[in-house]
Amino acid sequence: MNTAQKVLSVIISLAAMSAIAGEEGKKRPNFDLNGDGAVTTEELSQHRQTMFAKMDLNGDGNLTREEMTEYKAKMKAEREANKKDRFDRADANEDGQISAEEFAASTDAMAKRMDRNGDGTIDRREMFKSMRDHGGRHDGEHRKAKDEA
Numbered sequence: 218m219n220t221a222q223k224v225l226s227v228i229i230s231l232a233a234m235s236a237i238a239g240e241e242g243k244k245r246p247n248f249d250l251n252g253d254g255a256v257t258t259e260e261l262s263q264h265r266q267t268m269f270a271k272m273d274l275n276g277d278g279n280l281t282r283e284e285m286t287e288y289k290a291k292m293k294a295e296r297e298a299n300k301k302d303r304f305d306r307a308d309a310n311e312d313g314q315i316s317a318e319e320f321a322a323s324t325d326a327m328a329k330r331m332d333r334n335g336d337g338t339i340d341r342r343e344m345f346k347s348m349r350d351h352g353g354r355h356d357g358e359h360r361k362a363k364d365e366a
Contacts, residue, residue: 252345 248256248264272280272288307315307323315323331339331347339347 249345250349252342252349254341254345
C-alpha cells in the first residue's frame with residue numbers, strides 16, 4: 218500500500234468512526250452537502266479535502282503521526298465537552314439529574330426544531346438539513362429553545 222492509499226485509508230476510517238460516534242454526540246460528518254439524501258462522488262471528494270485540511274494542523278499538505286494524534290485528542294475533548302453541554306441543557310432545574318419530564322422536554326424541543334414544515338413528521342430531507350445546519354450537534358437553536366421555555 219503506497220502513502221496516498223494509507224492516507225486515504227486513515228481518512229475513510231476516521232470518517233467512519235465519526236459517523237459511528239456521532240450517535241454519542243460527536244459532530245457527524247456531513248457527506249450529503251446539499252441535503253438531497255444522496256452522496257455524490259463530488260460531495261465525498263469535498264468532504265475528504267475538508268477532513269484532510271482539518272487534520273493537517275501545520276498546513277504543509279502532509280499528515281504526520283503527531284498531527285493525527287493531536288487531531289484525535291482535540292476531537293475527543295470536543296466530544297466530552299458536548300456530552301456535558303447536552304446534559305446541562307437537558308437538566309432544566311439544574312439539580313444534577315435528568316428526570317423523565319426533562320428528558321421528554323429536551324427530545325420534544327429537538328424534534329420540533331427538526332420538523333421544519335410542522336407536519337408532525339421528520340422526513341429524510343428535514344433530517345439531513347437539520348444535521349447540516351447544526352453540524353450534527355444539538356446546540357444553538359436547542360439552547361434558544363431552552364431559554365425561551
